[in-house]
Amino acid sequence: xxxxxxxxxxxxxxxxxxxxxxxxxxxxxxxxxxxxxxxxxxxxxxxxxxxxxxxxxxxxxxxxxxxxxxxxxxxxxxxxxxxxxxxxxxxxxxxxxxxxxxxxxxxxxxxxxxxxxxxxxxxxxxxxxxxxxxxxxxxxxxxxxxxxxxxxxxxxxxxxxxxxxxxxxxxxxxxxxxxxxxxxxxxxxxxxxxxxxxxxxxxxxxxxxxxxxxxxxxxxxxxxxxxxxxxxxxxxxxxxxxxxxxxxxxxxxxxxxxxxxxxxxxxxxxxxxxxxxxxxxxxxxxxxxxxxxxxxxxxxxxxxxxxxxxxxxxxxxxxxxxxxxxxxxxxxxxxxxxxxxxxxxxxxxxxxxxxxxxxxxxxxxxxxxxxxxxxxxxxxxxxxxxxxxxxxxxxxxxxxxxxxxxxxxxxxxxxxxxxxxxxxxxxxxxxxxxxxxxxxx
Amino acid sequence: xxxxxxxxxxxxxxxxxxxxxxxxxxxxxxxxxxxxxxxxxxxxxxxxxxxxxxxxxxxxxxxxxxxxxxxxxxxxxxxxxxxxxxxxxxxxxxxxxxxxxxxxxxxxxxxxxxxxxxxxxxxxxxxxxxxxxxxxxxxxxxxxxxxxxxxxxxxxxxxxxxxxxxxxxxxxxxxxxxxxxxxxxxxxxxxxxxxxxxxxxxxxxxxxxxxxxxxxxxxxxxxxxxxxxxxxxxxxxxxxxxxxxxxxxxxxxxxxxxxxxxxxxxxxxxxxxxxxxxxxxxxxxxxxxxxxxxxxxxxxxxxxxxxxxxxxxxxxxxxxxxxxxxxxxxxxxx
Numbered sequence: 001x002x003x004x005x006x007x008x009x010x011x012x013x014x015x016x017x018x019x020x021x022x023x024x025x026x027x028x029x030x031x032x033x034x035x036x037x038x039x040x041x042x043x044x045x046x047x048x049x050x051x052x053x054x055x056x057x058x059x060x061x062x063x064x065x066x067x068x069x070x071x072x073x074x075x076x077x078x079x080x081x082x083x084x085x086x087x088x089x090x091x092x093x094x095x096x097x098x099x100x101x102x103x104x105x106x107x108x109x110x111x112x113x114x115x116x117x118x119x120x121x122x123x124x125x126x127x128x129x130x131x132x133x134x135x136x137x138x139x140x141x142x143x144x145x146x147x148x149x150x151x152x153x154x155x156x157x158x159x160x161x162x163x164x165x166x167x168x169x170x171x172x173x174x175x176x177x178x179x180x181x182x183x184x185x186x187x188x189x190x191x192x193x194x195x196x197x198x199x200x201x202x203x204x205x206x207x208x209x210x211x212x213x214x215x216x217x218x219x220x221x222x223x224x225x226x227x228x229x230x231x232x233x234x235x236x237x238x239x240x241x242x243x244x245x246x247x248x249x250x251x252x253x254x255x256x257x258x259x260x261x262x263x264x265x266x267x268x269x270x271x272x273x274x275x276x277x278x279x280x281x282x283x284x285x286x287x288x289x290x291x292x293x294x295x296x297x298x299x300x301x302x303x304x305x306x307x308x309x310x311x312x313x314x315x316x317x318x319x320x321x322x323x324x325x326x327x328x329x330x331x332x333x334x335x336x337x338x339x340x341x342x343x344x345x346x347x348x349x350x351x352x353x354x355x356x357x358x359x360x361x362x363x364x365x366x367x368x369x370x371x372x373x374x375x376x377x378x379x380x381x382x383x384x385x386x387x388x389x390x391x392x393x394x395x396x397x398x399x400x401x402x403x404x405x406x407x408x409x410x411x412x413x414x415x416x417x418x419x420x421x422x423x424x425x426x427x428x429x430x431x432x433x434x435x436x437x438x439x440x441x
Numbered sequence: 442x443x444x445x446x447x448x449x450x451x452x453x454x455x456x457x458x459x460x461x462x463x464x465x466x467x468x469x470x471x472x473x474x475x476x477x478x479x480x481x482x483x484x485x486x487x488x489x490x491x492x493x494x495x496x497x498x499x500x501x502x503x504x505x506x507x508x509x510x511x512x513x514x515x516x517x518x519x520x521x522x523x524x525x526x527x528x529x530x531x532x533x534x535x536x537x538x539x540x541x542x543x544x545x546x547x548x549x550x551x552x553x554x555x556x557x558x559x560x561x562x563x564x565x566x567x568x569x570x571x572x573x574x575x576x577x578x579x580x581x582x583x584x585x586x587x588x589x590x591x592x593x594x595x596x597x598x599x600x601x602x603x604x605x606x607x608x609x610x611x612x613x614x615x616x617x618x619x620x621x622x623x624x625x626x627x628x629x630x631x632x633x634x635x636x637x638x639x640x641x642x643x644x645x646x647x648x649x650x651x652x653x654x655x656x657x658x659x660x661x662x663x664x665x666x667x668x669x670x671x672x673x674x675x676x677x678x679x680x681x682x683x684x685x686x687x688x689x690x691x692x693x694x695x696x697x698x699x700x701x702x703x704x705x706x707x708x709x710x711x712x713x714x715x716x717x718x719x720x721x722x723x724x725x726x727x728x729x730x731x732x733x734x735x736x737x738x739x740x741x742x743x744x745x746x747x748x749x750x751x752x753x754x755x756x757x758x759x760x761x762x763x764x765x766x767x768x769x770x771x772x773x774x775x
Contacts (some may be wrong), residue, residue: 075546075548077548077551077552079482079555154744155742155744158744159739159741159742162739162741163739203759203762203763204762207762207766208547209546209547209548209551210479210480210547210548210551211480211693211762213480213482213548213551214480214685214686214689214693214758215755215758215759215762217482217682217685217686218686218751218754218755218758219755221682221683221686221751222749222751222752222755225748225749225751225752226749228748229746229748229749342682343559347555347559350552350555354552407570407571408566408567408570408571411562411563411566411567411571412563412567413563414559414560414562414563414566415559415560415562415563415564415567416563417556417559417563418555418556418557418558418559418560418561418562418563419556419560420556421552421553421555421556421559422536422553422556422557422560425540425545425549425552425553425556426536426539426540426553429543429545429549
């Protein structure tokens with residue numbers, strides 16, 4: 001300690017590591033423009049409509065935060081946001097809808113529980129059969145036994161389940177809800193989405209990054225198919241509504257005020273998530289995640305368990321998506337499995353994240369609100385433009401326009417979203433508010 | 442014996458049909474994967490685009506086929522293949538090449554291809570509407586009924602005209618691809634590039650040409666697959682997300698980057714789908730008398746309902762990723 005000045009190389013003074021605070025001009029300009037856009041929507045469309053738009057944008061912001069930690073923090077691409085959103089919406093429905101006495105009053109719940117128990121027992125049996133080689137059974141024989149057992153037991157359980165579910169459908173309509181407050185459903189929805197995310201991540205995260213995209217795309221379609229066709233659980237295409245709100249509903253306070261209160265609930269949730277994510281990002285854990293994203297080999301050499309960390313962050317993102325999906329479902333007050341579309345619930349969220357700035361939470365929230373406003377406003381705009389084109393075509397060329405022009409006009413928005421994705425990737429790969437990389441000298 | 446005819450119709454023929462279509466699609470995906478090293482999500486929409494081109498051309502000249510005696514749609518197929526190949530090369534030049542030039546990670550290319558998917562989908566739906574349309578505009582779909590050569594077989598084996606064309610064209614396409622990859626200079630250069638891009642470039646192979654050729658082949662095959670699928674059923678603009686999963690599952694089952702594996706994978710996935718939705722009760726019912734008393738079979742013994750068909754390729758995908766991520770034939774890229 002006698003000659004501290006000699007032992008330290010002046011090129012590596014730690015003062016460079018402290019970030020120079022710059023004036024956040026870009027943030028201010030962008031959020032100012034956003035505020036003006038919101039005010040313009042309020043002036044044009046009225047308070048009730050605009051508040052609804054803001055609540056939905058806030059729910060999408062939660063989804064976008066989920067995706068930004070997967071894609072921005074860790075470089076994992078989740079192409080099945082829709083599935084996790086639908087799971088969240090389903091749980092919000094299941095827990096908040098009033099109890100259906102036509103189902104719970106009969107012996108049907110007992111039978112359903114019995115089938116579920118059979119299912120668990122069958123799973124245990126099959127898992128046991130896969131361990132038979134420890135008792136000295138040859139490995140090939142064990143595999144054959146396990147596969148045959150699995151097929152037979154699966155067929156038995158599934159036909160029992162088909163019986164019970166068709167009885168439920170014919171006698172009680174559907175299972176009904178638990179009559180609990182909606183926030184219970186949101187939390188369980190997040191947990192369920194996280195569980196599915198754990199399963200997918202466990203299978204795919206150790207392999208090429210493309211496989212995760214393929215698998216998530218598939219699981220999203222499967223979840224949707226399940227929710228759409230399980231009439232005994234979700235009423236399928238018949239839809240369930242209304243879903244009770246955790247806050248006073250429009251019937252008591254009017255549309256604007258009740259939606260404003262719901263908006264404040266979502267705002268609080270976003271603030272909490274934002275704060276926690278901000279802390280996590282700057283904590284050693286966040287640094288480790290980014291190190292893995294930027295250079296896997298060197299972080300593995302540092303002794304980091306790459307697959308475990310990846311799984312952690314993937315599950316975390318899925319939990320947020322389930323939570324956001326639950327809040328969105330409750331707000332819509334309608335559970336319609338067919339309403340979950342890859343375009344609205346996967347690619348829109350993707351555009352929000354890559355346009356706003358992957359890895360930058362503030363940018364993601366900005367992207368979510370801005371893109372959602374554009375998305376909502378583009379619907380009347382697309383219809384107007386299409387009508388203009390049809391009128392022009394009929395007047396000038398005597399073109400006989402097909403009757404379904406309105407639905408085609410909405411398809412044009414698919415084109416715009418696709419173009420946005422490719423253009424942003426090409427010209428602004430870091431988004432409008434790029435992730436701030438701290439430089440250490 | 443009626444049960445046997447039912448089994449052949451619903452499993453053997455239906456499985457070969459879906460298997461062929463998945464195989465042709467998976468070959469394209471796997472070729473792109475082996476040359477450009479990314480999962481091309483827009484492939485299913487290139488298939489739809491090819492079918493849509495056939496639909497447009499057939500609607501424009503509906504009477505061409507009748508003069509020769511084949512469906513008009515088949516005569517328009519080469520033209521549609523050309524157009525789809527051009528589209529594929531154009532998409533590469535406009536969207537993928539700039540990304541490659543920036544040296545982005547493969548996953549960014551995947552997202553880019555998802556953007557292209559949406560653009561193609563939007564364009565196709567904008568022009569075709571969202572409903573289904575038959576590719577048989579002026580022609581009539583021939584249906585052949587072959588009686589089984591057994592006593593008391595009343596139910597015939599049913600096979601339709603487009604299904605026969607499907608098998609013939611699949612065979613021709615696979616043989617042509619095999620000859621191209623093994624005999625021609627370009628094909629050998631392609632295989633070299635798939636093995637080691639740097640070495641291929643260093644030995645004087647023009648990688649830009651190879652990339653363009655890959656897109657031409659992938660586009661042409663996509664047009665074939667899309668058209669044959671639409672001939673067999675109807676043309677629908679929103680098939681892509683349901684086709685993507687089986688096609689990728691087929692490519693991964695066969696081993697990514699392995700064209701022959703992709704063919705095998707396509708048939709594995711196709712047959713698995715039809716076997717899973719087949720009601721096994723039909724085959725077991727004749728033996729009902731010989732079963733013990735306590736065993737009454739439920740009337741529906743299918744593994745999954747038709748509405749959950751998409752679960753099958755996903756299950757195969759997960760199983761292969763867990764037990765053998767390199768695929769059955771040891772793919773090169775992992």
